[in-house]
Amino acid sequence: MKANKIVYICSPLKGDVQKNIAKANYYARFAYEKGCIPLAPHTVFTQFLNDDNPKERERGKAMGLKLLDLCAELWVFGPTISDGMKTEIERARKSGIRTRYFSENLEEG
Numbered sequence: 001m002k003a004n005k006i007v008y009i010c011s012p013l014k015g016d017v018q019k020n021i022a023k024a025n026y027y028a029r030f031a032y033e034k035g036c037i038p039l040a041p042h043t044v045f046t047q048f049l050n051d052d053n054p055k056e057r058e059r060g061k062a063m064g065l066k067l068l069d070l071c072a073e074l075w076v077f078g079p080t081i082s083d084g085m086k087t088e089i090e091r092a093r094k095s096g097i098r099t100r101y102f103s104e105n106l107e108e109g
Contacts, residue, residue, distance in 0.1 A: 006037045007038055007072065008097075009027050009077065010085050011078055013084065027040070041063065041064040046060075064088070068091055072098070073100060074097050077102050077103075078104045
């Protein structure tokens with residue numbers, strides 16, 4: 001069996017959190033359908049961490065960056081690049097992880 005590449009789903013969380021989690025799950029499904037193994041830590045970590053608690057938010061971001069280090073690519077979705085996303089994009093750049101950009105409609109560009 002061919003090993004699938006692991007891709008990190010990078011999309012906003014703040015604002016309408018439930019809507020943004022649903023979007024991230026949609027993006028993860030897209031990556032899955034492309035034959036990848038998607039990681040969207042912000043959809044999982046928010047289930048047990050309080051994003052409004054600064055200490056827990058920072059810990060969640062740190063755990064996400066550790067997971068990013070395991071990924072072949074970073075897939076950035078949507079027109080909005082949050083501060084957390086900027087950190088992930090910069091980490092990928094410094095680590096030599098390929099970064100791809102997609103619209104909310106899943107068009108690469």
